[in-house]
Amino acid sequence: EDQVTQSPEALRLQEGESSSLNCSYTVSGLRGLFWYRQDPGKGPEFLFTLYSAGEEKEKERLKATLTKKESFLHITAPKPEDSATYLCAVQAWTNFGNEKLTFGTGTRLTIIP
């Protein structure tokens, strides 16, 4: 069974204080690892897909990296508007379709001005 564990559960940073969020996963064969951002009261918003170990993707102050066992979401010099819950999800290769994702429980990030 595919499993995704995110840590820490919650993280409070001062504005400008860089840090990383962790997503560790167990999957029979990884097809893709997805990062989402979720603001309170809203649906998750897609950020990145990573497909192979060593791959990196960036968007503004966010950079996602992938190894064979985990992914990191690095946030550089964060601003208060980066406050949100960040979700990680994995997609496994299957014989009958690759359309399902397994989500972690998320990291709630708070950036203090």
Add this chain to the structure above:
Amino acid sequence: NAGVTQTPKFRVLKTGQSMTLLCAQDMNHEYMYWYRQDPGMGLRLIHYSVGEGTTAKGEVPDGYNVSRLKKQNFLLGLESAAPSQTSVYFCASSTRDRGYEQYFGPGTRLTVT
């Protein structure tokens, strides 16, 4: 494009009542999903559809039924609501052409008393 829309946004039911949640997408995506999100549990897949007229069970299907009569719509039904079904429900859609990244609706907050 409106993306993924959900109706209603909020609903309060009494135990034993029935209701239907409507999800609509205008992106011509072939895959659609229903999730529930509970504190500490993350997003859990209820049912999903790989195309018009086809549905499949997800991780937590008991107590729910779905139908996809048109490609753009995916309905989630509760035949006899229970307090355990109090949750926030999200609909999502995806396409193979965009790497299966899922696009989410704004959610429906359901309370069963």
